[in-house]
Amino acid sequence: MYASYKQTEMAKAGEDYIFKQLFEKETSTYTYLLADKKTKEAVLIDPVHETAERDVKVVKELGLSLKYALNTHMHADHITGTGELKKLVPSVKSVISEASGARADVKVKDGDTLQFGKFKLDCRLTPGHTAGCMTYVWHQKGMVFTGDALLIRACGRTDFQQGSSESLYESVHKKIFTLPDETLVFPGHDYKGFTVSTVGEEKKHNPRLTKTLPEFKTLMKNLNLPYPKKIDASLPANMVDGLCNLELNEKTV
C-alpha cells in the first residue's frame, strides 16, 4: 500500500513547512518545492526548463523566497530549469554535485548540507545512474529526494553518462536503504502513475534492488531502453545550468 500524495499534503497542514510535488508531463519529471513556512525560504529540486515559469508562479503565490534551485544530476532526458529560474529570479543559486562536472553557482559534495530557513538538506552522493547523482535527504521531515537513483519499483538506467550498475546497487543499499523504513521516497520521475513510496516498501518490493548484485547487473544490462528523445540537446545544455549565457558565481559549500 503506497503512502499517498494526499497523506503527504495532510501531514503539512498546520505545520511549519510547505511541500509540493509538481509534474512535467512530457518527460514525466517531478519537481519538488520545499519551504519553511515561517521564514518563507524555499528550494526547488529538479525544475524543468519548460515549467520554470509555472514554478515561479507557485513560489510567488505562496509568498516564498526561492533560495536554491537544485539538480539531483545532469539530466539526459530534459533541460534543467535552473538557468531559466535564475533569469526569472536573479537571486536564486543553482546547485549540482561537484562530481557531475557541470557548472552551477553552488557545487555540493557528499556530506554537505543546504539550509533553507530552519531546515537542512543532507547531500548524499549516490552514483550509478550518472557518476554525479546526488540524493537529498530532509531528515527533519522524513523525506528523501532520490532523483533517478531510486525510482518507485524501479531505478535509473546505467547505460550512459558513466553509469554503473555496480555503483548504483551500492549507492542505493548504502545511502538510501539505510534510512528509516518510514522515510518517504520522492523520485525524479515516474512512468507508471506512482507519486511516493517509502524506504521500507522499496527494500521489500523493488523488483530490481531486491535482487542479488550479480542478478541486478544482468537485469540492468538487458533493460534495452531506447535513448531519451531529448538527450542530444539536454546533455550540453545541462553542463551549463540549462543555458549558455548566464553569469555564474561558482563556489562549493
Ligand SMILES: N[C@@H](CCC(=O)N[C@@H](CSS)C(=O)NCC(=O)O)C(=O)O
Ligand atoms: N522515454 C523517455 C526516457 C525514459 C528513460 O530512459 N528514463 C530514464 C531516466 S531519464 S535519463 C531511466 O533511467 N529510466 C529507467 C527505467 O527503468 O525506465 C524519454 O525519451 O525521455
